[in-house]
Amino acid sequence: xxxxxxxxxxxxxxxxxxxxxxxxxxxxxxxxxxxxxxxxxxxxxxxxxxxxxxxxxxxxxxxxxxxxxxxxxxxxxxxxxxxxxxxxxxxxxxxxxxxxxxxxxxxxxxxxxxxxxxxxxxxxxxxxxxxxxxxxxxxxxxxxxxxxxxxxxxxxxxxxxxxxxxxxx
Amino acid sequence: xxxxxxxxxxxxxxxxxxxxxxxxxxxxxxxxxxxxxxxxxxxxxxxxxxxxxxxxxxxxxxxxxxxxxxxxxxxxxxxxxxxxxxxxxxxxxxxxxxxxxxxxxxxxxxxxxxxxxxxxxxxxxxxxxxxxxxxxxxxxxxxxxxxxxxxxxxxxxxxxxxxxxxxxxxxxxxxxxxxxxxxxxxxxxxxxxxxxxxxxxxxxxxxxxxxxxxxxxxx
Numbered sequence: 001x002x003x004x005x006x007x008x009x010x011x012x013x014x015x016x017x018x019x020x021x022x023x024x025x026x027x028x029x030x031x032x033x034x035x036x037x038x039x040x041x042x043x044x045x046x047x048x049x050x051x052x053x054x055x056x057x058x059x060x061x062x063x064x065x066x067x068x069x070x071x072x073x074x075x076x077x078x079x080x081x082x083x084x085x086x087x088x089x090x091x092x093x094x095x096x097x098x099x100x101x102x103x104x105x106x107x108x109x110x111x112x113x114x115x116x117x118x119x120x121x122x123x124x125x126x127x128x129x130x131x132x133x134x135x136x137x138x139x140x141x142x143x144x145x146x147x148x149x150x151x152x153x154x155x156x157x158x159x160x161x162x163x164x165x166x167x168x169x
Numbered sequence: 170x171x172x173x174x175x176x177x178x179x180x181x182x183x184x185x186x187x188x189x190x191x192x193x194x195x196x197x198x199x200x201x202x203x204x205x206x207x208x209x210x211x212x213x214x215x216x217x218x219x220x221x222x223x224x225x226x227x228x229x230x231x232x233x234x235x236x237x238x239x240x241x242x243x244x245x246x247x248x249x250x251x252x253x254x255x256x257x258x259x260x261x262x263x264x265x266x267x268x269x270x271x272x273x274x275x276x277x278x279x280x281x282x283x284x285x286x287x288x289x290x291x292x293x294x295x296x297x298x299x300x301x302x303x304x305x306x307x308x309x310x311x312x313x314x315x316x317x318x319x320x321x322x323x324x325x326x327x328x329x330x331x332x333x334x335x336x337x338x339x340x341x342x343x344x345x346x347x348x349x350x351x352x353x354x355x356x357x358x359x360x361x362x363x364x365x366x367x368x369x370x371x372x373x374x375x376x377x378x379x380x381x382x383x384x385x386x387x388x
Contacts, residue, residue, distance in 0.1 A: 013261040020258065024373055031376040039384060068385075074233075133383030149386055 039131035044145035048125050049097065052105070054117035057093065063148070066095045066139045068126055069113065071105050076136030081114040083138055088114075095119060099126045099135070193271040195278070195351035204277065211280050212245050214287045219244040221294065252279050259348060262362075268352035278347035282340040289313075289336040310334045324387040329375035341367065 009017075044064060065087045069076045084094040096115040098105045105120060126132050132139075140148040199207065219241035224234065256276035263270045289310040296306060298317050306314040311334030312327050313320075320327040345360035352359070 009261060009265045013264055016258055016261040017265065024369065027373050027376050027380075031380055034380055034383075042384075127383075131384040132386075133381060134385035134387065137385045138388060139386055147386075 034131075037131070040125075040129040042130040042132065042139065042141075042147045044095075044139075044141040044147075046119070048121075048123065049119040050104070050122050052098070052118040052120050053111075054095075054115060056117060060093055061143045062092060063143070064093050064095060064141045064145075066097050066141060067113075067115070068099045068132065068135060068137050068139070069096050070100050070135045071098065073135040077113070079136045084114040084116075093117070097121055097126060100124070193269065193274060193351060194353060195271055195274045195347055197274060197277065198281065207277070208280065211284060212249070214284065215248055216241050216245045218287060218290050248283075252276050252283065255279060259362075263348075263352045268354070270348065270351045275344075275347055275351060279344055282343045285336050285340045285343075286332065289332055289334060292336075308334060309336050311337060321387060325375050325379045325382065328378045329371045333371075337367075 044066060065083065067076070067080045067083055069080050071077065080096055084096075087094040094115045095117045096113045096119070098118070098120045101120065104122070123129075142148055197204065220237060223237040223240050223244075253272070253276055256270075256272045256279055259275065260270040260272045290313075292306055292310045293313045296303065296314060300316070302316055302319075303314065311330065311332045313331035314334075315327070320331075341360060341363045342356075345356055345363045348354075348363065349356045349359040
């Protein structure tokens with residue numbers, strides 16, 4: 001009867017049992033720390049970023065799409081022009097925000113990404129203050145710079161949303 | 170004490186316990202010569218699915234299309250290692266509780282159960298992204314078959330528990346039966362163990378997805 005086997009588990013066996021438990025403990029702790037850390041609500045404030053290219057339009061009072069791009073990420077670099085074209089058809093201003101780049105990125109031409117403005121997040125605000133992590137994500141900000149959706153949205157942030165200007169302005 | 174009795178007692182000490190001598194109660198489900206072919210069919214099925222998933226990424230980045238077949242091969246090897254690791258974990262668990270689970274035989278049963286996952290994935294893939302809700306598909310294949318808009322509302326949970334459907338439940342029952350037959354425990358015990366392990370690993374996956382996503386917006 002197999003029940004009669006001695007409880008003789010080798011070191012490898014105990015290691016095999018303990019390893020997943022340890023991994024779960026580490027993962028759970030990391031998740032808990034991440035969830036309980038107070039993050040700043042994402043707001044589009046240009047004084048926190050460095051302008052690399054494009055042209056500003058101080059008179060624009062509409063929704064703004066901000067795409068987080070990383071020059072080493074081919075997926076988000078390919079996706080940005082597609083999103084920019086979609087936004088332009090809706091008359092919405094599009095911004096590319098270069099994230100996770102310690103040195104000033106070599107991207108000096110906003111035309112490459114077909115965006116209206118190109119900014120560099122030199123202080124790591126996107127990752128370390130806002131807690132965002134996915135390259136290529138699209139953040140929609142209203143005219144006051146408040147995020148329209150995602151975990152930072154809410155508390156009536158969509159109120160006061162200015163209509164985007166018509167295309168061909 | 171009669172010398173015959175002493176001799177018999179000493180001999181019994183030298184011999185391995187009866188349970189170690191006997192043939193494992195979990196039998197190979199097919200004849201020996203067909204077993205490698207089953208593994209090949211399993212590998213080919215997962216390679217095809219992995220390649221299809223990777224080609225979706227390659228549609229965005231053309232240079233990735235060149236390495237996709239190799240990446241799919243690595244994914245299959247990683248899955249094979251995962252099956253062996255899962256089997257070894259259960260073997261260690263039962264060994265600690267005084268029962269023997271033959272790793273390779275059990276891994277073969279896990280592999281057969283994994284073929285059901287392939288069917289569930291194909292069932293989801295056969296449905297267009299913008300197709301309306303199909304209750305029977307969701308019941309069989311899990312939340313992965315939900316319309317894209319619904320899945321994106323809860324990307325972390327939908328990502329981790331995408332396959333929680335009747336087909337997955339069937340796979341649990343299959344591997345729990347194999348485990349129960351091997352260690353001679355009631356099905357309810359092994360089913361509870363398999364379900365609990367699945368739940369814990371998928372909660373861990375949800376935590377990992379949540380960590381990777383951070384507060385980023387998923388569309």
